[in-house]
Amino acid sequence: MSTTGLYAYAITRGLDPEAVEEQSGIGGRPVRLVERDGLAVVVSEVDLEEFGEEGLRRNLEDLGWLETVALAHDDVARFSAGRAPTAPLRLATVFLGEDSVRAQLAEWHEQAERALDRIEGRTEWSVKAYSDPSARPAPSATSDDSSSGGTTGEGAGRAYLMQRRAATQRREQTAQEDARIAEELHTELAGLATMSQRLAPQDPKLSGYTGVMILNGTYLLDDAQVERFTRTATDLGERQVHIRLEVGGPWPPYSFSSLDAS
Amino acid sequence: MASDRRQPADLADILERVLDKGIVIAGDIKVNLLEVELLTIKIRLLIASVDKAKEMGIDWWENDPLLSTRRRDQELEEENNELKERLKQLESGSDSGSGSGSKS
Numbered sequence: 082m083s084t085t086g087l088y089a090y091a092i093t094r095g096l097d098p099e100a101v102e103e104q105s106g107i108g109g110r111p112v113r114l115v116e117r118d119g120l121a122v123v124v125s126e127v128d129l130e131e132f133g134e135e136g137l138r139r140n141l142e143d144l145g146w147l148e149t150v151a152l153a154h155d156d157v158a159r160f161s162a163g164r165a166p167t168a169p170l171r172l173a174t175v176f177l178g179e180d181s182v183r184a185q186l187a188e189w190h191e192q193a194e195r196a197l198d199r200i201e202g203r204t205e206w207s208v209k210a211y212s213d214p215s216a217r218p219a220p221s222a223t224s225d226d227s228s229s230g231g232t233t234g235e236g237a238g239r240a241y242l243m244q245r246r247a248a249t250q251r252r253e254q255t256a257q258e259d260a261r262i263a264e265e266l267h268t269e270l271a272g273l274a275t276m277s278q279r280l281a282p283q284d285p286k287l288s289g290y291t292g293v294m295i296l297n298g299t300y301l302l303d304d305a306q307v308e309r310f311t312r313t314a315t316d317l318g319e320r321q322v323h324i325r326l327e328v329g330g331p332w333p334p335y336s337f338s339s340l341d342a343s
Numbered sequence: 344m345a346s347d348r349r350q351p352a353d354l355a356d357i358l359e360r361v362l363d364k365g366i367v368i369a370g371d372i373k374v375n376l377l378e379v380e381l382l383t384i385k386i387r388l389l390i391a392s393v394d395k396a397k398e399m400g401i402d403w404w405e406n407d408p409l410l411s412t413r414r415r416d417q418e419l420e421e422e423n424n425e426l427k428e429r430l431k432q433l434e435s436g437s438d439s440g441s442g443s444g445s446k447s
Binding site for chain 2: 086089091092129132133134137147148151152154155168169170171172173174175176177181185189193196207280281283329332335336338339340
């Protein structure tokens with residue numbers, strides 16, 4: 082029974098096996114290629130105590146562990162994507178030996194070739210849009226404060242209810258308007274990209290931004306599309322006071338590497 | 344060309360990509376982050392450390408129909424329990440209160 086397995090990071094084509102030697106993977110172990118028929122899987126050895134079924138089930142619940150492995154996974158994918166067409170694999174793809182890696186490569190050969198054709202010479206970019214309510218232009222009518230002075234009893238109650246209703250309406254309006262803006266931004270950006278996707282908005286606590294993430298878009302760009310795309314994104318971000326745009330990239334093409342998509 | 348550099352704030356971006364995106368092929372170790380397993384992991388993460396996960400910007404359960412259904416179920420159950428508890432208190436309250444209990 083073997084105690085080490087092979088953690089697979091990505092499928093790649095034409096990556097120099099010697100070049101990968103300078104990159105280390107999970108736990109600082111050396112990265113190498115397992116090749117077959119012109120394709121290669123980027124792997125490194127992992128301990129099966131940690132990456133066996135038992136270990137993975139346990140460790141995946143540990144966010145600290147998950148973070149370390151995710152960062153190492155991304156490091157290797159980035160390294161490879163910077164040098165050759167690279168389709169990253171999903172986290173925690175673990176094999177018992179090179180033979181089974183090659184068997185999988187053989188089985189998925191055509192789809193993998195297609196996936197690599199799709200992303201060759203292209204990178205993934207993310208654009209997030211945040212709506213900051215405090216920077217939003219003030220609503221035209223502020224009837225809230227006009228509640229007739231010295232209200233007590235029923236008058237105060239009604240004024241309170243009306244205020245509440247007005248606040249709810251404003252919130253709904255804001256949300257609708259933001260949804261429309263997000264849709265427009267995405268449509269415009271998608272028009273400048275080869276492929277695009279909208280991901281679920283993230284929680285605001287991470288980057289400490291104020292406001293609401295209204296768009297979490299990701300875009301596959303030809304190298305030739307990058308400049309115009311990022312320039313447009315910057316311009317779009319300056320169009321409205323309360324909307325801020327954040328462009329991230331280049332990423333390895335995680336979101337555009339599935340084997341089944343045509 | 345993807346750059347080798349990375350911003351620290353990218354962690355949420357990385358997690359959402361490496362857990363939900365990327366090519367899925369069957370490894371020999373059958374804990375692929377697919378369907379049932381992925382949901383299990385999400386749920387476990389949710390229960391184990393909501394705050395940490397939220398700090399990291401992971402809020403997928405809020406957008407996951409299956410999970411939010413489960414969460415709704417859970418909320419309903421909690422609400423149910425609270426109501427039962429409240430009912431018990433009220434019943435015992437009226438018993439001990441004015442002696443108006445129907446018993447004998």
